[in-house]
Amino acid sequence: MAPLDYISIQAKIDSMENLPISxxxxxxxxxxxxxxxxxxxxxDFGADVIKIENPHGGDTSRCYGPYPEDIPDREKSGLxxxxxxxxxxxxxxxxxxxxxxxxxxxVPQMDILVENLGPGSIDYQKLQALNPSLIIASxxxxxxxxxxxxxxxxxxxAQALGGMMTLTGLSDREPLxxxxxxxxxxxxxxxxxAIMTALHFRDETGLGQHIDISVMExxxxxxxxxxxxQNYDGTVRERDGARHPTMYPSTILxxxxxxxxxxxxxxxxxxxxxxxxxxxxxxxxxxxxxxxxEIDTLLTRWLAQYTMEEIFHKAQEWRLPFAMVLGADNxxxxxxxxxxxxxxxxxxxxxxxxxYPGSPFKMSRCQPKTGRAPLLGEQNQEIYxxxxxxxxxxxxxxxxxxxx
Amino acid sequence: MAKLPLENLRVIDLTQVYAGPLxxxxxxxxxxxxxxxxxxxxxxxxxxxxxxxxxxxxGNPGEKPYNRSAYYNELNRNKHSISLDLSNDQGKEIFLKxxxxxxxxxxxxxxxxxxxxxxxxxxxxxxxSDIIMVSISAYGQTGPYRDYxxxxxxxxxxxxxxxxxxxxxSQPLGPGTAYADATAGLHAVFATLVALRYRRQTGxxxxxxxSLRESLSALMGEHIMDHSMNKRSPERKGNHDSxxxxxxxxxxxxxxxxxxxxxxxxxxxxxxxxxxGNPQWTREPELESLLNWRQNQQKADMMIEQWTIxxxxxxxxxxxxxxxxxxxxxxxxxxxxxxxxLKGRGFFETVTHPEAGTHALAGMPWKLGQTPGQVRxxxxxFAQHNDYVxxxxxxxxxxxxxxxxxxxxxxxVPIQ
Numbered sequence: 088m089a090p091l092d093y094i095s096i097q098a099k100i101d102s103m104e105n106l107p108i109s110x111x112x113x114x115x116x117x118x119x120x121x122x123x124x125x126x127x128x129x130x131d132f133g134a135d136v137i138k139i140e141n142p143h144g145g146d147t148s149r150c151y152g153p154y155p156e157d158i159p160d161r162e163k164s165g166l167x168x169x170x171x172x173x174x175x176x177x178x179x180x181x182x183x184x185x186x187x188x189x190x191x192x193x194v195p196q197m198d199i200l201v202e203n204l205g206p207g208s209i210d211y212q213k214l215q216a217l218n219p220s221l222i223i224a225s226x227x228x229x230x231x232x233x234x235x236x237x238x239x240x241x242x243x244x245a246q247a248l249g250g251m252m253t254l255t256g257l258s259d260r261e262p263l264x265x266x267x268x269x270x271x272x273x274x275x276x277x278x279x280x281a282i283m284t285a286l287h288f289r290d291e292t293g294l295g296q297h298i299d300i301s302v303m304e305x306x307x308x309x310x311x312x313x314x315x316x317q318n319y320d321g322t323v324r325e326r327d328g329a330r331h332p333t334m335y336p337s338t339i340l341x342x343x344x345x346x347x348x349x350x351x352x353x354x355x356x357x358x359x360x361x362x363x364x365x366x367x368x369x370x371x372x373x374x375x376x377x378x379x380x381e382i383d384t385l386l387t388r389w390l391a392q393y394t395m396e397e398i399f400h401k402a403q404e405w406r407l408p409f410a411m412v413l414g415a416d417n418x419x420x421x422x423x424x425x426x427x428x429x430x431x432x433x434x435x436x437x438x439x440x441x442x443y444p445g446s447p448f449k450m451s452r453c454q455p456k457t458g459r460a461p462l463l464g465e466q467n468q469e470i471y472x473x474x475x476x477x478x479x480x481x482x483x484x485x486x487x488x489x490x491x
Numbered sequence: 492m493a494k495l496p497l498e499n500l501r502v503i504d505l506t507q508v509y510a511g512p513l514x515x516x517x518x519x520x521x522x523x524x525x526x527x528x529x530x531x532x533x534x535x536x537x538x539x540x541x542x543x544x545x546x547x548x549x550g551n552p553g554e555k556p557y558n559r560s561a562y563y564n565e566l567n568r569n570k571h572s573i574s575l576d577l578s579n580d581q582g583k584e585i586f587l588k589x590x591x592x593x594x595x596x597x598x599x600x601x602x603x604x605x606x607x608x609x610x611x612x613x614x615x616x617x618x619x620s621d622i623i624m625v626s627i628s629a630y631g632q633t634g635p636y637r638d639y640x641x642x643x644x645x646x647x648x649x650x651x652x653x654x655x656x657x658x659x660x661s662q663p664l665g666p667g668t669a670y671a672d673a674t675a676g677l678h679a680v681f682a683t684l685v686a687l688r689y690r691r692q693t694g695x696x697x698x699x700x701x702s703l704r705e706s707l708s709a710l711m712g713e714h715i716m717d718h719s720m721n722k723r724s725p726e727r728k729g730n731h732d733s734x735x736x737x738x739x740x741x742x743x744x745x746x747x748x749x750x751x752x753x754x755x756x757x758x759x760x761x762x763x764x765x766x767x768g769n770p771q772w773t774r775e776p777e778l779e780s781l782l783n784w785r786q787n788q789q790k791a792d793m794m795i796e797q798w799t800i801x802x803x804x805x806x807x808x809x810x811x812x813x814x815x816x817x818x819x820x821x822x823x824x825x826x827x828x829x830x831x832x833l834k835g836r837g838f839f840e841t842v843t844h845p846e847a848g849t850h851a852l853a854g855m856p857w858k859l860g861q862t863p864g865q866v867r868x869x870x871x872x873f874a875q876h877n878d879y880v881x882x883x884x885x886x887x888x889x890x891x892x893x894x895x896x897x898x899x900x901x902x903x904v905p906i907q
Contacts, residue, residue, distance in 0.1 A: 105689075105693065106689075107685045107686065107688045107689035107692065108685065108688055110692070124710075128681060132685050150735060151713075151733070151734060151735045152713070152717070152734045152735070153713055153716055153717035153720055153721060153734075154720070155720045155721065156720075156721065157721070165712075165713050165716030165717055165719070165720055166712065166713040166716070168716065169712035169713065169715075169716050170712065211860075229832060230836055230858075232835070232836060233832045233833075233835035233836040234831050234832045234835050235832040238812045238817075238819075239812060239815060239816060239817040239818075240817055240819070241736070241738070241753040241755070241817040242733075242753075243730060243738045243740070243751045243753050243819075244751050244753055244817050244818060244819035245819070246751070247740070247749070247750070247751040247819040247820060247821040247822065248819040248820065248821075248822055249822075250822050250823060250824060250826075250827050251666070251667075251668065252740065252749075252751070252821050253667075253749075253821050253822065253823040254666075254667030254668055254823075255656065255664070255665075255666050255667040255668075256658070256664065256667070257658070257661065257664070260658065261730070261740045261741075261742065261749060262740055262749055262821045263656065263657070263658065263664065263729060263730060263740075264656075264730050264732070264740075264751075265652065265656050265666045265670065266652060266655035266656045266714075266725070266727070266728075266732050267652075267655070267710065267711060267712075267713065267714065267732065268733075269670070269710060272710040273673075273674075273677075276674070276677045276678060276681065277677065277856055277857055278857075279681050280517065280677060280680045280681050280684065281856075281857045281859065283681060283684035283685065283688065284496045284497060284521050284684065284859065285496060285859055285862075286684075286688065287496055287497055287684065287687065287688075288494075288496035288497075288859075288861070288862055290688075290691060291499070292494075294861060296859055296860040296861040296862065297860040298857060298858065298859050298860065299857060299858040299860070300857040300858075301836070301857070303832075303833075304833070304836070304838055304853075304856060304857070305856060305857075307827055307833065307838065307853055308853050308856040309513075309668065309670070309673035309677075310668055310824065310827075310853075311509065311668040311669045311672075311673070312546065312562065312668075313668065313823070313824045314824045314827065314828075314852075314853060315546055315561040315562065315565045315852075316546050316561070316824070317823075317824035317825055317828060318561075318824075318828065318850050318851055318852070319546050319547065319548050319549070319561040319847075319850060320546055320547065320548065320549055320550045320561075321549075322546075323823055323824060323825055324667075324823075324824065325747075325823075326667050327667075328661075328664050329653070329662070329663070329664045329665055331644065332667070333544045334543075334544050337642070337644055339648065339653060339662065339663055339664065339665060341662065346648075346653075346654075346662060346663050347648075348644060348645045348648040348653070348665075350641075350642065350644070350645060352544075352642070372543075403636075403639045403640065406640050407640070408640045408641045408642055408645050409645065410641055410644075410645030410646065410648040410649045411648060411649060412648040412653050412654050412663050413648065413649055413650075413651055413654060414651055414654045414655070414718075414724030414725070415651050415711070415714045415715050415717065415718035415724045415725060416718055416722070416723070416724040417651075417724075418650075418651055418708065418715065418718075419715075419718060419719075422634070422635050422636075423630055423631070423634045423635055423636040423704075424705075424708075426633065426634035426635055427631050427633060427634045427702075427705070429705055429708070430715075438720070441716065441719045441720060442715075442719040443715070443716065443719070444708055444709055444711065444712055444715045444716075445705070446705075446709075447678045447701070447705055447706040447708075447709040448678055448679070448682045448699050448700065448701035448702075448705065448706060449631075449699065449700040449701075450682065450685070450686060450689075450697055450698075450699045450700075451612070451697040451698040451699070451700075452689065452695060452697040453685070453686075453689060453697070
């Protein structure tokens with residue numbers, strides 16, 4: 088057994104009830120990816136998340152794939168199912184007067200409210216008066232103020248304006264977005280951190296606050312060397328395919344059965360000896376980046392004789408940070424992912440059992456919850472009747488009015 | 492000045508490169524007292540000689556390059572620095588004393604290193620039962636790859652992001668920044684705050700095992716679900732990687748000048764066509780609906796670019812945005828620095844470092860209404876806070892500190 092496996096053992100000993108934030112109630116007015124990833128993190132670690140979905144179809148991510156066999160079904164969207172584990176769903180039309188009234192009835196019972204409805208959609212002063220310890224996280228593409236405030240955003244727009252796209256792709260072609268809604272995910276993790284920070288302050292002082300999270304700024308905060316090169320020595324970093332902007336080789340090249348990330352950025356001599364290509368040693372370390380095309384050709388010829396697996400493990404024996412370029416199909420049977428029980432099986436009444444990505448990290452005393460995403464309006468009765476005290480008849484009326 | 496949200500916390504920071512320092516920087520920005528414990532032999536900021544790949548102010552490493560590295564200074568603002576040799580028994584003893592008065596230990600060594608020092612979680616827990624430790628590594632603390640080495644770019648490949656990031660007709664390219672590091676660092680902050688909340692509730696500390704690969708895989712949700720549902724692996728789709736949205740990146744007037752445009756609904760499609768003056772091609776039957784646009788993406792892209800190429804990227808953005816449609820110019824670092832919106836929001840903060848000069852840096856990643864955080868101090872010079880930590884926090888005498896310096900356990904200058 089690996090030396091540090093006490094982590095999984097200890098987590099199993101401590102009970103599921105022992106989750107770090109199981110005392111918190113979260114009202115989730117967000118949809119699509121950014122807000123839902125934030126509230127997924129909170130829900131997976133124990134928070135009671137009540138997701139408000141519009142009665143006319145629910146969260147927009149229900150209309151995005153992937154779907155089983157590509158047949159659209161609001162209860163089967165892979166994006167929605169993944170992002171909404173362990174949450175409750177109620178339907179409520181916030182655009183109606185009754186909807187606003189019900190929202191105001193829920194707010195005093197909540198610790199946290201998360202929204203991505205757009206700047207100015209939430210009257211913080213009013214909600215704070217109802218509940219002074221409420222923490223509100225507002226996620227928007229450009230933030231709650233500034234000249235771009237009322238512009239419309241989306242993932243690709245934020246990746247462009249946030250400085251990420253100009254760095255990705257080939258130099259002679261159009262800038263490229265990172266695959267998947269990465270800008271939105273970044274905003275989600277930032278919102279979760281911001282909420283936990285505000286919660287720490289609230290635990291000390293009892294005071295809530297309003298958090299303003301801009302998707303564009305979340306990306307502009309993680310540009311690594313790009314901003315600092317510009318600000319310290321005036322260099323503008325440009326996209327150059329898979330190559331690292333300053334170090335070479337740190338790039339992706341073809342091999343026998345796919346692609347491999349080749350990396351000698353730590354130690355050129357060890358790399359050259361390992362590769363057993365005598366010509367490599369003729370290049371001086373300081374000239375490598377400039378001679379990249381020439382060296383790529385030599386390396387591609389050398390790599391053609393190996394499969395990804397072969398060259399990956401061989402290089403790692405020399406402590407060279409090679410990596411395989413894998414797809415989702417490879418991950419599900421990856422020995423490291425399996426050994427660490429990364430994937431979790433979750434049962435769902437409409438899709439049946441599916442394998443989901445697991446927790447982004449492992450804690451020695453807390454094992455995250457493994458519940459499924461809710462059906463649209465699945466907890467209407469529980470929240471409207473049991474929590475807010477409406478009768479079944481009221482609920483039927485609200486439903487007939489289209490509010491619920 | 493408003494109170495800072497995390498100001499009663501003390502964090503020992505043993506991290507290097509990008510993921511770990513970013514994590515401790517967020518904690519420091521929000522008010523935690525972060526103390527970097529640095530080794531003279533592997534200081535991560537280099538020694539008396541300039542570091543390969545480092546960026547220095549105006550390209551000049553100066554006499555003490557280790558205090559002028561832009562990477563280091565960006566990632567370590569608001570932190571303290573001490574030097575300490577952890578491979579030495581006395582050094583370890585001092586570290587344990589510091590751990591006794593701290594809340595969190597953050598590290599991103601290879602998994603065997605902390606155990607080799609005798610400073611792994613079981614040992615730390617013995618001297619402080621409620622200590623919180625967060626270990627960041629490439630592949631995790633367990634499993635067959637635990638001792639494998641990788642930087643962020645390797646992890647982007649191993650997590651499936653490089654495979655899907657690229658043009659339809661290109662090889663896999665991956666992101667142009669160390670995206671996996673940033674993602675891991677931010678998840679590590681969340682893990683730290685969750686563990687702190689658990690300690691507040693139960694009085695118990697714990698150890699978090701965070702791998703770059705797993706934290707990045709969490710952002711590949713729909714790809715993994717697609718495989719789970721349909722046993723297929725997503726292909727590279729360039730800028731068109733959404734099944735429900737029409738989107739693309741188009742050349743504008745000028746050198747390397749681009750705009751992104753995204754259409755989510757039929758209404759937006761019509762608004763966009765209006766905004767660009769309803770040219771004849773938008774009325775062709777094969778481009779009637781959003782679904783048609785997606786099916787004939789290549790043609791639609793070509794026609795859109797005939798419009799964008801005549802426009803400056805900001806002008807095009809303004810026209811499209813004014814019609815209520817999502818559009819954004821592609822900005823680089825120089826553009827971001829000049830950007831009126833970021834200026835208006837106070838995104839950049841100007842910081843003066845005693846040896847590296849005055850520079851603008853990206854400020855707080857988000858704004859907490861009551862307790863916004865701020866850049867309170869520049870990154871520390873090497874060993875700058877030895878006296879504060881050894882004398883003030885740990886109560887050591889001048890003689891004791893001098894003795895440690897004489898024995899090389901504590902140094903004033905990094906060796907490499």
